[in-house]
Amino acid sequence: MTNPRLRPPEHRVAPRAVLMWTLSGLAGTAVVTALLAGAAVLIRLGGWAWLPGPVVEYAWWPAACYAVYGAVRSLVAPRWRYRVHRWEVTDDVVYTRAGWISRAWQLVPVSRIQTVDHTQGWLERMFGLATVEVRTASHAGSSTIEGLRADVARELSERLAVRAGELRDDAT
Structure with missing residues (x-):
C-alpha cells in the first residue's frame, strides 16, 4: 500500500473575493481608527488633567498606528489569502x-x-x-x-x- 501525498486542492476561491475581503478589512480599520481618534480628541480636549502630559500630547498615536497597520493588513492579507x-x-x-x-x-x-x-x-x-x-x-x-x-x-x-x-x- 502506498501513502498518497498531500497536494494542494484544485480550486481557488472567486477572484472577486479579494476585493470583498479588502473592502471589509478597510471598513473595519476605518471604524476602529475613528473610535481611537475620537478617544484621542476627548483626551486632548476633555481636560483630563489627571493624565500625565505625554499621554495627552501623544493621544493620537494609537489611532495613527492602527490606521497604518489596518491599511497594510487590509491590502496584503486578502491577496495572500486568495493565493493560499x-x-x-x-x-x-x-x-x-x-x-x-x-x-x-x-x-x-x-x-x-x-x-x-x-x-x-x-x-x-x-x-x-x-x-x-x-x-x-x-x-x-x-x-x-x-x-x-x-x-x-x-x-x-x-x-x-x-x-x-x-x-x-x-x-x-
Whole structure:
C-alpha cells in the first residue's frame, strides 16, 4: 500500500473575493481608527488633567498606528489569502486548505457530513459570492469554504447534500 501525498486542492476561491475581503478589512480599520481618534480628541480636549502630559500630547498615536497597520493588513492579507485558500470536492471527500501564516489542511469524508449550509451575507451578495459550510458531528471535522461564486456554492451545496445522503452510514 502506498501513502498518497498531500497536494494542494484544485480550486481557488472567486477572484472577486479579494476585493470583498479588502473592502471589509478597510471598513473595519476605518471604524476602529475613528473610535481611537475620537478617544484621542476627548483626551486632548476633555481636560483630563489627571493624565500625565505625554499621554495627552501623544493621544493620537494609537489611532495613527492602527490606521497604518489596518491599511497594510487590509491590502496584503486578502491577496495572500486568495493565493493560499483552496478547495476541492471529490465523490468521497471535501478537501480544503486555509491559513496565510499557519496552514490548515482539512479532509472531511462525505459519508460523515450531517449538514451543508449555503450562506450569503449582504456584502457577499453585493459581490455575487457565497459561503459553503460543511458540518459533521465533530466540530473539528467541519469545514468552511468562503468566497465562492454564488452559483458554484449553490451547486456545490446541493451536490454535497445529495452525495452525503447516498453515502449515509451509521456514524454514531
